[in-house]
Amino acid sequence: MAPVQVTGTVLTIRQVDAYHAMTVVAPGIAERFKAGHFTAVAVGGAETSMLLRRCLSIHDVKPDYGGTVELVFSVQGRGTAWLADRRVRDSLDLVGPLGRPFPLPRDPVHCLLVGSGYGSAPLFPLADALQARGCRVDFILGAPSADRVFGALRARRMGETTTLTTDDGSLGMRGSVTDMLPHVIADSQADVVYACAPMAVLRSVAAVAARHGIPAMVSVEEAMACGIGVCMSCVLPVVGDDGITRLVRSCVDGPVFRGERVRFDDVGTIPFDALGAPGGRLAEAGP
Amino acid sequence: MSPDMRARLAHVELANPVLTASGCAAFGRELSQFFDVSRLGAVVTKSVTLAPRAGRPTPRVAETPSGMLNSVGLQGPGVEAFLRRDLPWLTAHGVPVVVSIAGSSVAEYAELARRVSAESGVAAVEVNLSCPNVEDRGRRFASDAGAASDVVSAVRTHCRFDVPVFAKLSADVTDVVPIAKACVDAGAEGLSMINTILGMAVDVDTMRPSLAGGTGGLSGPAVRPVAVRCIWQVYAALPGVPIIGMGGVATGRDALELILAGACVVSVGTAIFHDPYACIRILRELEELLEQRGVERLSDAIGLAHRALPRHRTEENHL
Numbered sequence: 001m002a003p004v005q006v007t008g009t010v011l012t013i014r015q016v017d018a019y020h021a022m023t024v025v026a027p028g029i030a031e032r033f034k035a036g037h038f039t040a041v042a043v044g045g046a047e048t049s050m051l052l053r054r055c056l057s058i059h060d061v062k063p064d065y066g067g068t069v070e071l072v073f074s075v076q077g078r079g080t081a082w083l084a085d086r087r088v089r090d091s092l093d094l095v096g097p098l099g100r101p102f103p104l105p106r107d108p109v110h111c112l113l114v115g116s117g118y119g120s121a122p123l124f125p126l127a128d129a130l131q132a133r134g135c136r137v138d139f140i141l142g143a144p145s146a147d148r149v150f151g152a153l154r155a156r157r158m159g160e161t162t163t164l165t166t167d168d169g170s171l172g173m174r175g176s177v178t179d180m181l182p183h184v185i186a187d188s189q190a191d192v193v194y195a196c197a198p199m200a201v202l203r204s205v206a207a208v209a210a211r212h213g214i215p216a217m218v219s220v221e222e223a224m225a226c227g228i229g230v231c232m233s234c235v236l237p238v239v240g241d242d243g244i245t246r247l248v249r250s251c252v253d254g255p256v257f258r259g260e261r262v263r264f265d266d267v268g269t270i271p272f273d274a275l276g277a278p279g280g281r282l283a284e285a286g287p
Numbered sequence: 288m289s290p291d292m293r294a295r296l297a298h299v300e301l302a303n304p305v306l307t308a309s310g311c312a313a314f315g316r317e318l319s320q321f322f323d324v325s326r327l328g329a330v331v332t333k334s335v336t337l338a339p340r341a342g343r344p345t346p347r348v349a350e351t352p353s354g355m356l357n358s359v360g361l362q363g364p365g366v367e368a369f370l371r372r373d374l375p376w377l378t379a380h381g382v383p384v385v386v387s388i389a390g391s392s393v394a395e396y397a398e399l400a401r402r403v404s405a406e407s408g409v410a411a412v413e414v415n416l417s418c419p420n421v422e423d424r425g426r427r428f429a430s431d432a433g434a435a436s437d438v439v440s441a442v443r444t445h446c447r448f449d450v451p452v453f454a455k456l457s458a459d460v461t462d463v464v465p466i467a468k469a470c471v472d473a474g475a476e477g478l479s480m481i482n483t484i485l486g487m488a489v490d491v492d493t494m495r496p497s498l499a500g501g502t503g504g505l506s507g508p509a510v511r512p513v514a515v516r517c518i519w520q521v522y523a524a525l526p527g528v529p530i531i532g533m534g535g536v537a538t539g540r541d542a543l544e545l546i547l548a549g550a551c552v553v554s555v556g557t558a559i560f561h562d563p564y565a566c567i568r569i570l571r572e573l574e575e576l577l578e579q580r581g582v583e584r585l586s587d588a589i590g591l592a593h594r595a596l597p598r599h600r601t602e603e604n605h606l
Contacts, residue, residue, distance in 0.1 A: 049353040230312050231348070232347070233357060233359060
């Protein structure tokens with residue numbers, strides 16, 4: 001369903017450890033939402049000098065008040081700081097839901113959900129959808145420190161098993177989520193891995209899943225300007241069905257991709273064999 | 288009575304004067320999720336190149352005060368895919384199409400002009416002489432009157448006779464007027480201005496350039512006064528030449544400012560990134576502003592700021 005622009009009202013805003021969680025009444029977006037979608041939030045108010053929306057993943061939607069969406073974010077600059085300063089009943093301009101959601105398996109398979117930092121946020125509506133289909137759900141959540149692991153409690157409640165990791169050992173196992181990945185894949189007999197995390201983690205997740213011969217669905221976080229597919233700024237090299245690498249937009253062609261299709265080593269570059277690369281491939285395959 | 292909003296690109300009539308700016312609405316499809324694109328005066332396409340182009344590395348955008356820098360570098364599918372996939376979609380949706388073309392040599396521009404103008408549904412061709420993000424900066428045609436003139440005359444020769452040619456100029460020159468004149472003398476029916484202005488930002492946290500490409504094009508309200516100045520100067524020097532005005536238009540008032548300075552239509556660019564409905568909103572606001580000012584026809588407002596104030600108004604000021 002097509003995205004909409006809505007002026008939502010802030011229902012709640014609270015700090016969750018190192019992050020902020022905000023619930024906004026946004027009916028049009030809530031009713032169209034599928035796990036993996038994100039939303040583009042205007043920041044700074046009407047007369048702002050900040051032109052670009054901030055693209056945030058949707059953590060949860062609820063039917064209350066005609067439909068609410070919950071956003072989880074960390075303060076990284078002026079825009080997100082402004083967002084964290086919103087109070088109950090403030091209005092917020094949202095465009096969404098945007099992007100392609102996580103694809104769901106047809107059969108009740110075993111699913112391993114991997115999240116790093118606030119990348120865990122979109123995994124919970126995914127877990128709901130998977131469990132509704134009879135899938136087994138296991139979690140690995142990690143972060144640099146305990147206050148940056150998002151949703152550990154909820155994961156423990158929902159998951160068949162939940163493995164927590166921190167770089168400093170302040171919660172769960174010391175290390176990164178990818179250190180634990182091979183064991184958990186084996187223990188949970190995972191058929192598919194879903195991951196939302198920084199690019200470096202996704203790269204390892206995709207590599208480990210490939211070694212185990214199972215698909216990985218990765219949700220990437222690239223800097224976006226428009227979120228709706230017109231600006232061409234959030235591109236990354238992805239191999240298509242025809243074997244040709246293209247610079248595709250993570251906002252409309254993603255943010256969820258098949259892990260083995262993303263050329264993680266080449267993110268941030270223009271691979272020489274990509275379609276349209278300087279001195280490289282100049283034509284589409286086909287007749 | 289609501290004002291007559293019909294606008295003209297040379298001899299081509301448009302239903303209204305609000306267009307998308309090249310590179311800010313891709314090929315129209317994405318915006319059609321939000322509104323019917325036939326409500327636009329025209330869609331100006333992302334610049335079409337002869338071969339597919341992958342563009343420049345990421346990060347490609349950086350936000351700056353009231354503006355943004357981009358270094359997308361003309362990523363696009365190439366003219367063949369454009370003519371096969373995107374142009375038919377646009378014409379089927381009933382919106383006039385202004386095709387922006389970009390080449391790295393005079394021959395490439397000529398070839399693009401020939402292929403694009405041969406298709407039906409092309410209202411005009413905009414010659415992008417001024418993209419700041421191509422690797423080969425030496426060939427920024429809009430920086431040099433001679434080079435710009437060579438490209439425009441080749442495009443005019445190869446374009447179908449009834450498709451008007453608009454040359455898109457850069458504000459990054461000492462004097463925009465001689466280049467505008469050279470383009471018109473070479474056969475351009477009109478001018479588009481301004482393209483993004485070359486800029487740069489350094490991230491003080493990473494202590495490196497914010498964009499992978501180093502420099503990028505600055506757009507958004509930050510550049511609007513520069514756009515107004517260029518349009519003003521060129522309209523004053525070449526009053527009969529139609530100008531597609533663009534540069535930081537985010538509201539109806541901004542659009543009117545460019546029109547009063549001499550633009551006959553306006554393109555909306557960066558504002559679309561913030562508000563997918565920007566074009567539709569700006570058109571409505573512009574219509575209201577004209578009505579409030581008692582302007583019956585949009586065409587009456589073009590270049591109005593150049594005219595001296597009526598005598599009684601100036602006398603009032605002396606009282």
